[in-house]
Amino acid sequence: MKQQKTELASRQLRKVLTTVLYHCFVIAFSFVMIYPVLWMVMGSFKSTNEIMSSDLSLLPGSFNFDNYVTGWKGFAGFSFATFFKNSLFICTVSTIGAVFSSAVVAFGFARCQFRMKKFWFSAMLLSMMLPFQVLMIPQYIMFNHFGWIGSYLPLIVPQYFGQGFFIFLNIQFIKGIPRDLDEAAKMDGLSSYGIFARIIMPLIKSSLVTSAIFSFMWRWDDFLAALLYLNKPSSYPVSLALKLFSDPSTGSDWGAMFAMASLSILPIFVIFLTMQKYLVEGIAATGIKN
Amino acid sequence: MRSGIVTGLKSDKVAAYVFVLPFIIGFTAFILFPMLMSLVFSFTRYNILTAPEFTGLDNYVKMFTDDPLFWKSFQVTMYYVVFSVPLRLLMALLVALLLARPSRLSGFYRAVLYLPSIIGSSVAVAILWKRFFASDGVFNSILSLTGLEVSIPWLGRVDTAIWTLIILSIWQFGSSMLIFLAGLKQIPQYLYEAATIDGASGWTKFWKITLPMLSPTIFFNLINQLINGFMAFTQSYIITEGKPLNSTLFYTVYMYQNSFKYSKLGYGCAMAWFMVIVVGTLTALLFITQKRWVYYETTED
Known part of the structure; x- marks a missing residue:
C-alpha cells in the first residue's frame, strides 16, 4: 500500500x-x-x-x-504620415476587391454548373502557384501600354478579379454548407444571386475575414509591385519608403530607421494579435484539403 | 408556372457565368495573355521605348552561352533553394512536433513562433538583418557570449553572405509549421494507441505512423516552399543587393535588373520563361514521384 x-x-x-x-x-x-x-x-x-x-x-x-520624431519626418519632403496614408489606401481598396470578387467566384465554382468548369478550376489552382515574379515583366509592358505606370491601378485593379488562394479558401467553406439550404431558398423563390447574397455570404463570414486579413497583410508587405510601378515619393507606400529611407545615401541613422521599421510592422502585428485564430485556421485549411 | 421554371433555369445558367466571369476575365487578362506575350517577347529585343525587334533564339543563346552572370545567379538561387527549403521544412516539422503536445500555453507559443513568418519578408526585417549581421553587429556579440571573439562581416564575405539569407528563410518557418500542426491533429489517435499496445517505441511510432500519415502535408509544404524559394527577391534586393561579388545575386534580382535597369525586357522574358520551365519541371517531377513516398489514406474523390 x-x-x-x-x-x-x-x-x-x-x-x-x-x-x-x-x-x-x-x-x-x-x-x-x-x-x-x-x-x-x-x-x-x-x-x-x-x-x-x-x-x-x-x-x-x-x-x-x-x-x-526624426524618422517620422521621412525624406524628400514627405513625412511618414503620407506613406502610411498611401499604404492604408492601397491595402484597403485592394482588400475590398480581393475579398468580394473571390467570394463571388468561389460561389460560381462551388455551386454552379458551367462549361469548361474543370479547365477554369485548374486555371485557378495554377494561378495560386504561379508567382508574381514570372508575370511582372509582361504585366509591366501591358500596364505601360495602358498608361498606368505611376498610378495605383496596377497594384489595385488585378485584385478585383478573384485571387486564387481566397477563391480556394471560400470554396472549401461553401462546400461545407448543406445544399438543402440552397434548395429551400430556391423554393422560396430566391435567385442564385439571392442565395449567394442572403444565404451563403453570411455563412462564410469566417473565410471572408481570413481572406481580408491575409490580403491586407500581403499588400502591406508588398514591395516588388510598388517598386515596379510607383515612381514618385508622394505615392510611395510604407514598404518602399522604408527601403529608400534606409539607403546609405539618406544617411545611416539606425535609430530613426529602427523606429520607422518598428512602426511599419505595427499594423501587421496588431492584426496578427487580434485575428490570430482566423489566420491559423486559414493556413491550416489550405494545407489539409489538398 | 412552366415559363417560370424555364426562365429560372435560364437565369441559373447565366448566373453561373456572372459569378465566374471575374475570374475568367482576370485570368485571361492578367495571367494567360501576359504569359503568352512574354513568350513572344522572349524572342525579341525590346526596350519598351521602341518597337520590339524579332531576334529569334538570340536571347536564349546569349543566356546559355554568353552570360556568366545568368549562370551565376542560377547557381546562387539553386544553392539557396537546396539549403533553405529542406532546412525550413525540417525546422517547421520539429517545432510542430514540439507544439503538438497539448498545453494551456500552446496557443501563445504558436503565435510567438508564427510571428517571424508574418513580418519576415518585410522591408523592416531586411533593415534589421543588415544591422544584425554586420561585422560589429549583434550576431557577433551573441557568438562572443559563447567565447568566440569574432568580428566576421557576415554580409561582406562571399562564403557567408548567402547564409544570412538562408537563415532568414529558415527563421520564417511559421506557416509551414501551422500546416504541419493541422496535419498532425488529423492523425487518428487510435493508431498510436494500437502501436503502444504492440510495444512500439516513440521513435518507431514517429517513423511508422507520424511520418507516413504526414507525408501529404510534407508534399504540399515542399511544393509551396520550393516555388517560394526560387522566387525569393526582396531579401537579396534589399539586404545584400547581390553583393559581395554577386554571391547573393538571386535569379529574380538579375531578371529584374536586366528588365528594368538595363531595359532588356526581351531578355528578361526569356529568363522568366526559363525559370517557369525549371520550376515547372521540378514540380512535375515531385508530382510524379509522390506515388512512391506520399501516403494517401483515402482515394481522391
Whole structure:
C-alpha cells in the first residue's frame, strides 16, 4: 500500500518535472526566435550609438522617442504620415476587391454548373502557384501600354478579379454548407444571386475575414509591385519608403530607421494579435484539403 | 408556372457565368495573355521605348552561352533553394512536433513562433538583418557570449553572405509549421494507441505512423516552399543587393535588373520563361514521384 503510494507520487513528480522542463525549453526557444524583432523594437528607443555598440540587452539606457520624431519626418519632403496614408489606401481598396470578387467566384465554382468548369478550376489552382515574379515583366509592358505606370491601378485593379488562394479558401467553406439550404431558398423563390447574397455570404463570414486579413497583410508587405510601378515619393507606400529611407545615401541613422521599421510592422502585428485564430485556421485549411 | 421554371433555369445558367466571369476575365487578362506575350517577347529585343525587334533564339543563346552572370545567379538561387527549403521544412516539422503536445500555453507559443513568418519578408526585417549581421553587429556579440571573439562581416564575405539569407528563410518557418500542426491533429489517435499496445517505441511510432500519415502535408509544404524559394527577391534586393561579388545575386534580382535597369525586357522574358520551365519541371517531377513516398489514406474523390 505504502509502496504503491510512493510510486504514484514519484510518477506524478516526474510528470510535473517533464512539464516544467518542456515549458522552460519552449519559452527559451521562443525567446531566441523573436529576440531579433524585440531587439529592433527596443532599439528604436535607443540612441544610434547604443544600437551601433551592439549591446545585447533589450532595455535602452533611457527610453526616448527622439528616433520616432526624426524618422517620422521621412525624406524628400514627405513625412511618414503620407506613406502610411498611401499604404492604408492601397491595402484597403485592394482588400475590398480581393475579398468580394473571390467570394463571388468561389460561389460560381462551388455551386454552379458551367462549361469548361474543370479547365477554369485548374486555371485557378495554377494561378495560386504561379508567382508574381514570372508575370511582372509582361504585366509591366501591358500596364505601360495602358498608361498606368505611376498610378495605383496596377497594384489595385488585378485584385478585383478573384485571387486564387481566397477563391480556394471560400470554396472549401461553401462546400461545407448543406445544399438543402440552397434548395429551400430556391423554393422560396430566391435567385442564385439571392442565395449567394442572403444565404451563403453570411455563412462564410469566417473565410471572408481570413481572406481580408491575409490580403491586407500581403499588400502591406508588398514591395516588388510598388517598386515596379510607383515612381514618385508622394505615392510611395510604407514598404518602399522604408527601403529608400534606409539607403546609405539618406544617411545611416539606425535609430530613426529602427523606429520607422518598428512602426511599419505595427499594423501587421496588431492584426496578427487580434485575428490570430482566423489566420491559423486559414493556413491550416489550405494545407489539409489538398 | 412552366415559363417560370424555364426562365429560372435560364437565369441559373447565366448566373453561373456572372459569378465566374471575374475570374475568367482576370485570368485571361492578367495571367494567360501576359504569359503568352512574354513568350513572344522572349524572342525579341525590346526596350519598351521602341518597337520590339524579332531576334529569334538570340536571347536564349546569349543566356546559355554568353552570360556568366545568368549562370551565376542560377547557381546562387539553386544553392539557396537546396539549403533553405529542406532546412525550413525540417525546422517547421520539429517545432510542430514540439507544439503538438497539448498545453494551456500552446496557443501563445504558436503565435510567438508564427510571428517571424508574418513580418519576415518585410522591408523592416531586411533593415534589421543588415544591422544584425554586420561585422560589429549583434550576431557577433551573441557568438562572443559563447567565447568566440569574432568580428566576421557576415554580409561582406562571399562564403557567408548567402547564409544570412538562408537563415532568414529558415527563421520564417511559421506557416509551414501551422500546416504541419493541422496535419498532425488529423492523425487518428487510435493508431498510436494500437502501436503502444504492440510495444512500439516513440521513435518507431514517429517513423511508422507520424511520418507516413504526414507525408501529404510534407508534399504540399515542399511544393509551396520550393516555388517560394526560387522566387525569393526582396531579401537579396534589399539586404545584400547581390553583393559581395554577386554571391547573393538571386535569379529574380538579375531578371529584374536586366528588365528594368538595363531595359532588356526581351531578355528578361526569356529568363522568366526559363525559370517557369525549371520550376515547372521540378514540380512535375515531385508530382510524379509522390506515388512512391506520399501516403494517401483515402482515394481522391
